[in-house]
Amino acid sequence: MKINQNFLNVQDSYLFSTIAKKVDEFIKANPDKKSNIIKLGIGDVTLPLCDAVIKAMHMAVDEMSNKDSFKGYGPEQGYGFLKDNLVSYYKRRNVELQSGEIFISDGAKSDLGNILDIFDVNNTVLVTDPVYPVYVDTNIMAGRKIVYADANENNGFLPLPDYKVKSDIIYLCSPNNPTGAVYDKKGLKCWVDYALKNNAVILFDAAYEYFVDDNNLPKSIYEIDGAKNCAIEFCSFSKTAGFTGTRCGYTIVPFELVFDGVKLNKLWNRRQTTKFNGVPYIVQKGAAAVFTEAGEAQIKKNIEIYKENAKIIADGLDELGIWYTGGKNSPYIFLKCPKNMKSWEFFDYLLENVNVVGTPGSGFGKNGEGFFRLTAFGDRLKTIEAVKRIKNLLK
Amino acid sequence: MKINQNFLNVQDSYLFSTIAKKVDEFIKANPDKKSNIIKLGIGDVTLPLCDAVIKAMHMAVDEMSNKDSFKGYGPEQGYGFLKDNLVSYYKRRNVELQSGEIFISDGAKSDLGNILDIFDVNNTVLVTDPVYPVYVDTNIMAGRKIVYADANENNGFLPLPDYKVKSDIIYLCSPNNPTGAVYDKKGLKCWVDYALKNNAVILFDAAYEYFVDDNNLPKSIYEIDGAKNCAIEFCSFSKTAGFTGTRCGYTIVPFELVFDGVKLNKLWNRRQTTKFNGVPYIVQKGAAAVFTEAGEAQIKKNIEIYKENAKIIADGLDELGIWYTGGKNSPYIFLKCPKNMKSWEFFDYLLENVNVVGTPGSGFGKNGEGFFRLTAFGDRLKTIEAVKRIKNLLK
Numbered sequence: 081m082k083i084n085q086n087f088l089n090v091q092d093s094y095l096f097s098t099i100a101k102k103v104d105e106f107i108k109a110n111p112d113k114k115s116n117i118i119k120l121g122i123g124d125v126t127l128p129l130c131d132a133v134i135k136a137m138h139m140a141v142d143e144m145s146n147k148d149s150f151k152g153y154g155p156e157q158g159y160g161f162l163k164d165n166l167v168s169y170y171k172r173r174n175v176e177l178q179s180g181e182i183f184i185s186d187g188a189k190s191d192l193g194n195i196l197d198i199f200d201v202n203n204t205v206l207v208t209d210p211v212y213p214v215y216v217d218t219n220i221m222a223g224r225k226i227v228y229a230d231a232n233e234n235n236g237f238l239p240l241p242d243y244k245v246k247s248d249i250i251y252l253c254s255p256n257n258p259t260g261a262v263y264d265k266k267g268l269k270c271w272v273d274y275a276l277k278n279n280a281v282i283l284f285d286a287a288y289e290y291f292v293d294d295n296n297l298p299k300s301i302y303e304i305d306g307a308k309n310c311a312i313e314f315c316s317f318s319k320t321a322g323f324t325g326t327r328c329g330y331t332i333v334p335f336e337l338v339f340d341g342v343k344l345n346k347l348w349n350r351r352q353t354t355k356f357n358g359v360p361y362i363v364q365k366g367a368a369a370v371f372t373e374a375g376e377a378q379i380k381k382n383i384e385i386y387k388e389n390a391k392i393i394a395d396g397l398d399e400l401g402i403w404y405t406g407g408k409n410s411p412y413i414f415l416k417c418p419k420n421m422k423s424w425e426f427f428d429y430l431l432e433n434v435n436v437v438g439t440p441g442s443g444f445g446k447n448g449e450g451f452f453r454l455t456a457f458g459d460r461l462k463t464i465e466a467v468k469r470i471k472n473l474l475k
Numbered sequence: 476m477k478i479n480q481n482f483l484n485v486q487d488s489y490l491f492s493t494i495a496k497k498v499d500e501f502i503k504a505n506p507d508k509k510s511n512i513i514k515l516g517i518g519d520v521t522l523p524l525c526d527a528v529i530k531a532m533h534m535a536v537d538e539m540s541n542k543d544s545f546k547g548y549g550p551e552q553g554y555g556f557l558k559d560n561l562v563s564y565y566k567r568r569n570v571e572l573q574s575g576e577i578f579i580s581d582g583a584k585s586d587l588g589n590i591l592d593i594f595d596v597n598n599t600v601l602v603t604d605p606v607y608p609v610y611v612d613t614n615i616m617a618g619r620k621i622v623y624a625d626a627n628e629n630n631g632f633l634p635l636p637d638y639k640v641k642s643d644i645i646y647l648c649s650p651n652n653p654t655g656a657v658y659d660k661k662g663l664k665c666w667v668d669y670a671l672k673n674n675a676v677i678l679f680d681a682a683y684e685y686f687v688d689d690n691n692l693p694k695s696i697y698e699i700d701g702a703k704n705c706a707i708e709f710c711s712f713s714k715t716a717g718f719t720g721t722r723c724g725y726t727i728v729p730f731e732l733v734f735d736g737v738k739l740n741k742l743w744n745r746r747q748t749t750k751f752n753g754v755p756y757i758v759q760k761g762a763a764a765v766f767t768e769a770g771e772a773q774i775k776k777n778i779e780i781y782k783e784n785a786k787i788i789a790d791g792l793d794e795l796g797i798w799y800t801g802g803k804n805s806p807y808i809f810l811k812c813p814k815n816m817k818s819w820e821f822f823d824y825l826l827e828n829v830n831v832v833g834t835p836g837s838g839f840g841k842n843g844e845g846f847f848r849l850t851a852f853g854d855r856l857k858t859i860e861a862v863k864r865i866k867n868l869l870k
Contacts, residue, residue, distance in 0.1 A: 081643040081676045082595035083735045087742050090749075124547035134540040137757070138533060144721065145529040151720040152519035186581055186752070193750030194589075197616065200477035217749045221592065248476040281476045325546035325756045326539065340478045347482050354485075354612045355588030357581070361720045362532070363755055 086223040093213055095443035099427070106431055113435050118466040120393075120454045121439040123257070125322045127385065129366070130378030133321060136369035140362040151361040156353045158184025158330070162364045165371040166330060175302040177332060181345060183352055184359050184367075187329040188287045188316040192251075193218040194355070195283065195312060195331070198347040199249060206247035208239050210258055210414075210444030210451075212285070215251040224249075232447050237261040237405045237414065241274035250275060252301070253285040255292060258444045258453045259414040260406015262297050268304045275310035281339065282311040287329075290320040290383055292409040308334040312344070319411065321370045321379045328359055328367040386411050389463045390456035396467035400474050411456040414441060414448075418474055426452050434469035481618040488608055490838035494822070501826055508830050513861040515788075515849045516834040518652070520717045522780065524761070525773030528716060531764035535757040546756040551748045553579025553725070557759045560766040561725060570697040572727060576740060578747055579754050579762075582724040583682045583711040587646075588613040589750070590678065590707065590726070593742040594644060601642035603634050605653055605809075605839030605846075607680070610646040619644075627842050632656040632800045632809065636669035645670060647696070648680040650687060653839045653848045654809040655801015657692050663699045670705035676734065677706040682724075685715040685778055687804040703729040707739070714806065716765045716774045723754055723762040781806050784858045785851035791862035795869050806851040809836060813869055821847050829864035 099121060107114045129137075143149035157163075163179045170177045185191045196218055205219045209228040219226055227247055231237040237259040252271060254263040263271075275282050282301065289299040301307045316329035323329075337344040359367075369375045394407030397415055404415035417426035423440030430436045441451030456463070494516060502509045524532075538544040552558075558574045565572045580586045591613055600614045604623040614621055622642055624634040632654040647666060649658040658666075670677050677696065684694040696702045711724035718724075732739040754762075764770045789802030792810055799810035812821035818835030825831045836846030851858070 081598055081674060081734050083737055083739070083742060084593050084595050085735075087593060087745060088737070090745060126542070126545070126547070128542050128545040129539045131540070134536055137536045137539075141529055141532045141536060144524045144532075145526070147521070147523050150521070150523040150717075152521070152717075153719045189752045190750060198479050198482060200479050203476055214749060221746070221749070279476060322545075322547075324548045324752075327752060327755045339476050340480075342478055342483070344478070347478060350482060350485060351616070354609060354616070355585060357584045357719075357722060360722045360755060360758055362757065 084221070086221050090217050090220045095439070099437065099439065102427070102431065103437055116435045117437060118435065118458070118462045119437045120458050120463065120466055121437050122455055122457055124324050125319060125386075125457055126459065127322055127382045129322050129326065130375060130382065132369040132372050132375030132378055133366045137362050137366040140365035144362065154358045154361055154364070156356050156358045157349065158182065158359060159361070159364050162368045165368050169371060170300065170302070173299060173303065175300050177302075178335065181332055181334050183331045183333065183348065184364060185329045185331055185356075186327045186359055187318060188285060188314040188331075189214055191329065191331040192283065192285060192314050194351065195314075195348065196222055196224075197351050197355075198344060199281075203248035204246060206245070206250045208252070208256075209446060210237075210441060210448035211251075212253060212257045213444070215283075228445070230447050231256075231259065231261070233403065233416065238263055238267055240267060240270045243274065243277075246278060248278075248280050250280055250282045251285065252282055253287070254298075255288040255406070255410035255412070257285075257288065258412055258439070258441065258448070260404075260410035260412035261414070262292060262294075262409045264296060265298050265304060268298055268301060268307075272301070272304045272306050272310060276306055279339070280310065281337070281344070282307070284311050284313045286313055286315045288319055288410055288412075289315060290379075291387065291411055294409055297409055302332075302334070308336040310337070312337065317367050317370060320383070321367070321375075322382065323367070326363055326366060328363050385460065386456045389458060389460060392463055392467055393454050393456065396471050400471060402474070413454045413456070415452050415454065417450050417452050420450070423449055423452055430470070430473075434466075434473050436466045436469060479616065481616050485612050485615045488838075490834070494832065494834065497822070497826065498832055511830045512832060513830065513853070513857045514832045515853050515858065515861055516832050517850055517852055519719050520714060520781075520852055521854065522717055522777045524717050524721065525770060525777065527764040527767050527770035527773055528761045532757050532761040535760035539757065549753045549756055549759070551751050551753045552744065553577065553754060554756070554759050557763045560763050564766060565695065565697070568694060568698065570695050572697075573730065576727055576729050578726045578728065578743065579759060580724045580726055580751075581722045581754055582713060583680060583709040583726075584609055586724065586726040587678065587680060587709050589746065590743065591617055591619075592746050592750075593739060594676075598643035599641060601640070601645045603647070603651075604841060605632075605836060605843035606646070607648060607652045608839070610678075623840070625842055626651075626654065626656070628798065628811065633658055633662055635662060635665045638669065638672075641673065643673075643675050645675055645677045646680065647677055648682070649693075650683040650801070650805035650807070652680075652683065653807055653834070653836065653843070655805035655807035656809070657687060657689075657804045659691060660693050660699060663693055663696060663702075667696070667699045667701050667705060671701055674734070675705065676732070676739070677702070679706050679708045681708055681710045683714055683805055683807075684710060685774075686782065686806055689804050692804055697727075697729070703731040705732070707732065712762050712765060715778070716762070716770075717777065718762070721758055721761060723758050780855065781851045784853060784855060787858055787862055788849050788851065791866050795866060797869070808849045808851070810847050810849065812845050812847050815845070818844055818847055825865070825868075829861075829868050831861045831864060
């Protein structure tokens, strides 16, 4: 048996293990500082699931305990009750979807990787740099060629298509991880036009759409004319409703999406019915509760807390005159390291001087060098304290 | 963008849709018979989750409602508490595993498909026929060559390796779906020897292992010497604990498993950390409860009910002198259609005359022609009634 040799080309990611190692070493050298450390590098939610979701899951667990209400295999594509909620959710944003275009998944990460099954290996992939590493690693595993679009200070970390560069599969993440930058309609339209012109498919990662409250910024790529003919959208309850450990997302494959004369919806449906068995009934019931009146109010409240954290960080950086993207319409803040420091240099500087931990931008690609990611998912009081310390250090 | 053309070679499966259509047509023509129909074709569990699992899941839901006990992203490979339970479960069967060899998944079906990511396309796949269609379809999607080992009446639907046939990836399912046949240690040893000799990997689907109570029949392929050097084992809580709609399974990739100088464990770990985000915490807590004293007693009771159903069917066939495999150590019974009927002919014959629905064996491959699958997952009283009707019809 021959292994897939492409796996040997995937680079081991040492980003988060190096961070953990450096923090451990610091604590060892300074045991008295241990309790003083504040982590603002975390990309995981910290607020518990909201009451409506908890109630719905308890009810669903009870249903599973009774022969008459017990649920065995469900539809691989997800239950109608959840898909119907999503159709309504998009309709409120003037995007018309059909239930059959929605596939409930165990999270955006899984589907962003698995979707590649339906594409030929001989396609060129375009990613923006800095980048969420999953886009790159999944394609290296499959042996695809990857080209990079530079995101940097000049373009506000929102690169536009270069018609001289030919690509077939384009990853866009907006609001962006790690930069927090958000495309406006004009920017996204440029990518849709490029994709339509070049017969390319856009894989649109909308995992952070719920953080957008500026009406001029699209939450879905389908707000752009022509997108249904060139784009698949991936979204998740992870950041919207705190589902990182509960696992539920969804993927939208419009019926209009046709390549080589074949509907991608049909291919993806075949992939999912063959290699997937659906999301737990209990979890789907929890996700559906997000769309009840109570659920919506509760998750909005949580998102507001994270957004206020982002604002606290952004305001601090504004006072210091530090350049950054994100902080608005996004849980991420991507700041330019002061005093021309490199990413890891600034990491050490913050850790040693004010015991604050963030994520070096260089870990996300070459254009991240000299930048640094802070996130809004931390505790409120700790966020305030961290910003106070950073301001004292840098002012 | 070019699609993966291999998808166009996957045949649409009409097996279960044709069954549904035929039943619908029968009801339309005979509306008075509707309530009389008994379905014994179902491959899904019908008994609710046991109390220990229900309690554990309620507790886990409550943990998710509290900031201090809330769980965000968990390990992609699964939580230690569940993996430790599995290490103990295997130890009781004299199989020594390490926690790092176990990967918790959302079900055997997902992993049986996804595991192919780590293998080169240029490997020859061997499946037994009749076959669980997922083994075939996932490899056609990837463009691999498939060879078939004939399972039939002569070999008791338990084919042994043919050294003249070269293969690299071997699927074995024991207890088998759809035939219910179970390899003994000698039979499995033949396959392990063949794999070791031919540098092949065995993908061992043990989804029905919990139905084995004959100590001479292996529940795990690792009961066979040398298997850790050639086999990956897939298992699931679906049939063991009624998790078909709750979704949890596990995959064992031994550290000894090395091909092309590379540990498959490392490759699979890379695949899972890149394309998967773990199973819901709530579900893993439910799965762990299966291994408590109460949980074990409760799931055993459920399995006994299904086994007794299987015995009722098998005893009926014995009385009629009908040849079959399974019925013991398996929830499936694969019977030879009487009067030399073909599979679909017998399907119609049972439906029309005694209103019993089963699954035509021909739907699982050419060697299934002339055979018919009944399952033990139905209701007790209906199973008794169905067998009574079949006996009256055929005696």
